[in-house]
Amino acid sequence: MRLLIYFISFLLFHPLSAHSALQDIPDAVKSKIAPPSIDASSWLVADFETGWVLAGKNTDQRIEPASLTKLMTSYLVFEALRNNEITMQDRVYISEKAWRTGGSKMFIEVGARVSVLDLIQGLIVQSGNDAGVALAEHIDGSEQGFASRMNLMAAELGMTNTNFTNSSGIPEDNHYSTVEDMTLLSMALIRKFPELYRYYSQSEFTYNDITQQNRNILLTRDPTVDGIKTGYTKNAGYGFIGTALRDGMRLVAAVTGSSGKVARADQVQSLLQYGYGAYEGLIAYQAGTEIKSLPLWFGETSQASIGVLKKLSVIFPKGKSDKLSATLELPASLEAPIAAGAPVGYIQVKYDQQPIYRTSLQVNESYAEGPWHKRILDYIKQLIF
Structure with missing residues (x-):
């Protein structure tokens, strides 16, 4: 259910299109x-x-x-x-x-x-x-x-x-x-x-x-x-x-x-x-590189690698890279099975604390369900914690 909510959110804010229109550079970074x-x-x-x-x-x-x-x-x-x-x-x-x-x-x-x-x-x-x-x-x-x-x-x-x-x-x-x-x-x-x-x-x-x-x-x-x-x-x-x-x-x-x-x-x-x-x-992250790992329930492994679907690159006034920062919007954990490329959140790039660029985060690889005994153990852990 949690993944369905994130997927719907992704569709609402990031229409599935191969191309996007040009837009003026944000005032904060002009x-x-x-x-x-x-x-x-x-x-x-x-x-x-x-x-x-x-x-x-x-x-x-x-x-x-x-x-x-x-x-x-x-x-x-x-x-x-x-x-x-x-x-x-x-x-x-x-x-x-x-x-x-x-x-x-x-x-x-x-x-x-x-x-x-x-x-x-x-x-x-x-x-x-x-x-x-x-x-x-x-x-x-x-x-x-x-x-x-x-x-x-x-x-x-x-x-x-x-x-x-x-x-x-x-x-x-x-x-x-x-x-x-x-x-x-x-x-x-x-x-x-x-x-x-x-x-x-x-x-x-x-x-x-x-x-x-x-x-x-x-x-x-x-x-x-x-x-x-x-x-x-x-x-x-x-x-x-x-x-x-x-x-x-x-x-x-x-x-x-x-x-x-x-x-x-x-x-x-x-x-x-x-x-x-x-x-x-600045190329902040290449496609497929790990930005963060999240706890993974019911999978063969216990962690899922999260990154960006395509290269994340931003521009900014020359010599002002120290004003760049980024925040991640991610769930606390994920559940297997989950396919590579599944959107799970966002990365927000800021310049001088002002948001300038937002794009989706995705799972870098597919994660299958783990064996039955691990799934049962994870289910019990969820009930307890």
Whole structure:
């Protein structure tokens, strides 16, 4: 009964969702250092682990996502690979529609058969609109069908202000997003597909004897930057979502409506520098490590190991780690049988005694019932004590 109550509490306060929306950094832990002045229509910088937005402007303003659209296209291609819907070796037929698609290209030829691997690099490194159409048609038969898949995934990821009508980002009336939604998508892509995300750090790709450079010029400026995507249309201006990983702390910065290619890179770099200059990160606990053990009744062992389901990481103003503390909310004991991953309580992280982050605690491994004589003995102990 006690475990049922804790499970219900878990569902009420922590809905079972693979993704959560971005949120402003708690006031208690917000740095007093002002963010840089950014000359763009909308922008933000956020912490990857917590989803905290450190600073931003017009983050929910509707934008033309332009080639940032390809983040969703690649997300769904990666998912199709993981689900064995397609393989890297598939030879994709290039339709006339894909070949004729305007804008940036990888220069595939109508009627050719091109591997999924080449198309992924053409999509990501060369920002090929033609590659986006070809991949969409290969997965769902048509770009329209693939757009439906894109919108279903956008809803699943919590992208509440986004609608896709194509796989490349070519402007259309009902094709829109926000800098917040595109940042949320970027974080989901990095988190879910770490082994495939590496294509976003690829500096160049050659196809059909044509070599094109990755438009993310921060890849050559800063070795800690490993992604992620640029975009441009005449109406939208220049957009860029960049991310860096320094000492285990990943930040994501995004700008849209910038004035030029260099300007957008400078602005993203400035936002990343601000984040790393004003804050530092701390990995409090890794997933599966023991934070505390609890007495276990009716089990083969007498103690149960308790930890966090996923890595617990927080950020705070630089040099102020002494202001961090944590409290545990746990029952006095547990009862076997209990499965690994079962939620049993919470950990509350505080900064300067102010709550800033709360997440569930779980059982690190499964515990079966003990032999009958131990269960009887434990029952007697409960009656006595």
